[in-house]
Amino acid sequence: MSLTDDQAMLLLERLADRVHERPAPVESLLLTSRRRVRRRHRNTFLACAVAATVVVGGIGVIRWNDGPESPPAPLADADRDADPGEKPVPAPGTRYVGRGNVVVAVPQSWETFTQSVCARPRVDFVAFEQVYTGYRCPFIEGARELQLTGVTIGSTGYAPGKESLGVSCRTSRPPQCGASIHVPDGGVSFRLEGYANESPDLLEAVFESVTILPPGWTTVPYVETENRGLPTKRDVRAALEAAGFQVDVEPASAVGTYVGAVVGTVPAAGEVVAEGGTVTLRVAVSAY
């Protein structure tokens, strides 16, 4: 025999009474909600700014393809003629990292990871989504005690105009905070997270620093490999040249890796560089 309406109501009330939720966080909800409103307004501005940049780029493409007799100039050559203006400078003590022409300012001390990282890094960090797999890795003993803050850079699947998420914290001690910034028109997402006591303010500062680079400036792309290991010189050179950069090579130690692997770039992946500028590959050549 099925339950009656009254029985069902009483049952759910009884079951719900076994849930012991925390008190209503009225004040913190008001604070985070007001932030959300402010960001909603700012994102409208951001979307317009990125859209304007895209339109300007589109005009350039049309001009290059104007004459059928003259093939489009390579991106690097075309951009070398342009004066990119002064390099954008973040606040003192911070550096810009990002993807494409969208960056955030992070503390100078945050290390950038371009190699596969399993579980949470042990220092405050910047990582690319292709290498940061913390949520999918097995638990590593001791990782929970780490007081880490970091930003993960990735592409976004959000549609243009989608609002970004604000910083939210839980009332644990120390507070556990996280935020995702989506800049759909720039195709970028930043995932911020932190466990330190100061992380709400720190993450808020990073969140507020989202910047669209001026024309002529971009970021060094992260070159992904299939196995998440170190990419080879050929992989990285091809990707960077396809993106319009000039590529130089300098030798580096092969300790801990294999000869021919690219152990890093100068500037590093995610850092600001002039469009069509030079990126130096640090290629492992010897263990000594």
Place this chain on the structure above:
Amino acid sequence: VRRPGIGKDEDFAAYVAAQWRRLVRSAVLLGCSLPEAEDLVQTALERCYVKWPQVQRARHRDAYVAQVLLNCLRQSRRRRWWSEQPTADLPEGIAPDVTGRVDDVDAVLRALGSLSAGQREVVVLRYYVHLTETQIAETLGIAPGTVKSRLARGLAALSVSTDLAEGQLP
């Protein structure tokens, strides 16, 4: 209904204070863990705040908020790995021992676990949020007949639940 003389923040704060418990418990009944439920309700209420004048103008405010809550729940099931990740594994230093709470919530989830997602939504909205069948149909975007059939099947499934057979039946 807009209340004259009461500002947006005051009205929102009053609503949160009054409805927080019921919303969190609704989310648990819908299948969330307790940390997930609290985060979900917080997210839903933040979204509601952005459009609070619309919430105030809504014919049934609780139905409007329930709809936002369900949307958040569905999005949270789809979101990518870098999105918000509610977790019970918080850092050391959390004051209360939540072991008993987890056991309680597990019992709730077991009792409703035999229902499909659709049945569970209509059962919770009807018998815990106390929306009418018409309001549920509007909230979920389904036909009133579908609400009736899901309710009937949901109640039938609940009535044969093992947990209910263990003394929970009123």
